[in-house]
Amino acid sequence: MSQIITLSLSPRDAANVAAYTACAARELRVREDNIALLRIVKRSVDARRGALKVNLTLEAFIDNEPMPAPLHFDYPSVAAASSVIIVGAGPAGLFAALRLIEMGIKPIIFERGKDVVERGKDIAQIQRNNGIDPDSNYAFGEGGAGTFSDGKLFTRSKKRGDYNRALQRLVYHGAAEEILYEAHPHIGSDRLPRIIADMRRRIIECGGEIHFSSRVSGFIVKQGRVKGVRLGDVTVEAQAVIVATGHSARDIYEVLHSDGIRLEAKPYAMGVRIEHPQALINRIQYHGSEQMEYLPAASYSLVEQVGGRGVYSFCMCPGGFIVPAMTDAAESVVNGMSPSRRNSPYANSGFVTEIRLEDFEHLRPKYGELAGLAFQRELEQVARAHSEGRQTAPAQRVADFVSGRASASLPSCSYVPGIVPSRLDEWMPRFMSSRLREAIRIFDRRMHGYLTSEAVVVGVESRTSTPVRIPRDKMTLMHPEVEGLFPSGEGAGYAGGIISAALDGERVAEAVATFIRG
Numbered sequence: 001m002s003q004i005i006t007l008s009l010s011p012r013d014a015a016n017v018a019a020y021t022a023c024a025a026r027e028l029r030v031r032e033d034n035i036a037l038l039r040i041v042k043r044s045v046d047a048r049r050g051a052l053k054v055n056l057t058l059e060a061f062i063d064n065e066p067m068p069a070p071l072h073f074d075y076p077s078v079a080a081a082s083s084v085i086i087v088g089a090g091p092a093g094l095f096a097a098l099r100l101i102e103m104g105i106k107p108i109i110f111e112r113g114k115d116v117v118e119r120g121k122d123i124a125q126i127q128r129n130n131g132i133d134p135d136s137n138y139a140f141g142e143g144g145a146g147t148f149s150d151g152k153l154f155t156r157s158k159k160r161g162d163y164n165r166a167l168q169r170l171v172y173h174g175a176a177e178e179i180l181y182e183a184h185p186h187i188g189s190d191r192l193p194r195i196i197a198d199m200r201r202r203i204i205e206c207g208g209e210i211h212f213s214s215r216v217s218g219f220i221v222k223q224g225r226v227k228g229v230r231l232g233d234v235t236v237e238a239q240a241v242i243v244a245t246g247h248s249a250r251d252i253y254e255v256l257h258s259d260g261i262r263l264e265a266k267p268y269a270m271g272v273r274i275e276h277p278q279a280l281i282n283r284i285q286y287h288g289s290e291q292m293e294y295l296p297a298a299s300y301s302l303v304e305q306v307g308g309r310g311v312y313s314f315c316m317c318p319g320g321f322i323v324p325a326m327t328d329a330a331e332s333v334v335n336g337m338s339p340s341r342r343n344s345p346y347a348n349s350g351f352v353t354e355i356r357l358e359d360f361e362h363l364r365p366k367y368g369e370l371a372g373l374a375f376q377r378e379l380e381q382v383a384r385a386h387s388e389g390r391q392t393a394p395a396q397r398v399a400d401f402v403s404g405r406a407s408a409s410l411p412s413c414s415y416v417p418g419i420v421p422s423r424l425d426e427w428m429p430r431f432m433s434s435r436l437r438e439a440i441r442i443f444d445r446r447m448h449g450y451l452t453s454e455a456v457v458v459g460v461e462s463r464t465s466t467p468v469r470i471p472r473d474k475m476t477l478m479h480p481e482v483e484g485l486f487p488s489g490e491g492a493g494y495a496g497g498i499i500s501a502a503l504d505g506e507r508v509a510e511a512v513a514t515f516i517r518g
């Protein structure tokens with residue numbers, strides 16, 4: 001039997017294999033050369049008070065104890081098996097495909113965007129301010145919105161087994177083993193594309209299909225049953241369709257809505273991206289410790305009720321970049337990502353407030369259940385009107401945003417297409433800007449220095465979650481009115497992040513298998 005121990009170490013010792021192996025041997029009362037394998041099973045930083053500590057939980061295999069089995073997933077050939085259509089190759093679509101293969105079903109994926117390599121070129125064009133391809137951008141293309149992201153792998157899912165399996169699946173396809181034990185695992189935008197491409201190769205090798213530049217434009221539904229999908233003039237038949245199109249596929253909501261397939265408006269969140277110098281966040285979070293160099297770029301997570309509404313930091317990217325995440329040139333939308341080493345000099349985070357149904361009630365007569373989406377689009381277009389062109393984004397120093405002043409100049413910012421001074425405090429809906437401003441004051445009391453003119457808010461962070469839900473039955477996971485139609489992932493309203501979308505994709509794949517096997 002292996003033995004598990006937890007050591008509380010200085011950051012320097014925790015970063016040094018020889019140092020923590022010596023500590024482990026002492027703790028286990030064995031000689032170092034009796035330890036055949038020592039592996040980290042959990043690592044977390046304790047920066048709460050006093051001296052900084054790193055808690056390392058280690059699994060030790062002493063002498064001739066059997067070694068852990070290597071990771072393995074069984075993916076059989078499904079070339080001749082019954083098939084299921086998946087719309088969208090984001091985390092939900094890809095994990096659904098791999099799970100279907102495990103269960104002996106052939107996935108056929110239609111993805112509107114390009115493969116990761118070609119998509120990378122379009123993203124470089126966006127960063128150079130050369131315009132947006134509406135089918136190939138930070139939201140659309142192989143791997144979905146998760147590909148050129150931070151790759152933070154958190155979830156609130158209570159089912160630890162499923163969570164671990166999703167992480168193991170990523171490691172099996174090339175992610176670093178660290179993600180299995182870090183308290184806050186992340187992959188990084190530089191490594192994600194290779195992992196996604198490896199998943200695609202696996203799907204094809206097993207007999208599944210992935211079709212890029214293939215935008216699904218409609219669903220074929222007869223007598224309450226899905227019969228397939230339309231791609232322009234072409235129709236493709238199937239007895240089950242998984243809709244995993246993400247929250248930016250507004251055309252899909254519009255098609256479903258105009259076809260009379262029931263959708264539901266839901267609350268969501270919008271705000272800004274806030275960016276500070278990373279050195280400032282490190283100083284605040286690590287209390288100026290001498291051993292900061294041995295620790296990862298510091299992060300934070302803040303939440304507060306202001307005027308009866310939640311205001312919170314979201315998708316924080318230490319050592320990262322703010323990126324243009326719009327899918328249409330008429331919008332300004334920002335998000336954040338970071339490379340695996342998290343080594344940019346900037347710390348950015350989404351900073352958002354709840355948007356409730358009553359906030360867009362006035363748009364219901366015109367847009368029905370798509371009113372929240374219309375409200376979201378309006379804000380993105382207003383933000384666009386306050387930028388100077390192409391993908392530049394409107395911005396204001398944080399101190400000016402809070403005091404209601406124009407920024408005469410802006411600090412340096414990671415946003416490559418460029419930021420322009422703008423009165424976000426004035427043009428955002430008042431109920432949003434006043435809550436964000438108050439929350440910054442409150443957060444400054446918890447993280448002294450958070451409210452500073454060295455920091456900047458950039459507009460707008462509007463795609464944190466979907467404003468529309470595609471309903472589904474709790475047991476069968478099918479749309480309650482369309483047999484064989486399986487909404488999945490973030491766009492359908494059942495996930496909020498890479499891992500939860502992936503887990504939802506797996507769950508839906510299992511429901512599809514039950515459905516087609518009768």
Ligand SMILES: Cc1cc2nc3c(=O)[nH]c(=O)nc-3n(C[C@H](O)[C@H](O)[C@H](O)COP(=O)(O)OP(=O)(O)OC[C@H]3O[C@@H](n4cnc5c(N)ncnc54)[C@H](O)[C@@H]3O)c2cc1C
Binds near residue numbers: 089090112138337
């Ligand atoms: C810049 C950025 C950084 C992020 N960072 C993180 C992070 O660090 N951690 C985290 O957990 N989450 C992060 N997210 C959010 C995360 O990426 C999403 O929650 C997740 O990708 C949702 O997965 P999904 O499969 O449901 O949808 P998506 O990833 O949105 O995938 C949907 C796919 O469907 C395709 N599609 C859409 N319409 C059609 C159509 N009509 N026909 C065919 N295909 C279609 C799209 O092209 C897309 O590939 C980030 C998002 C962005 C944009």
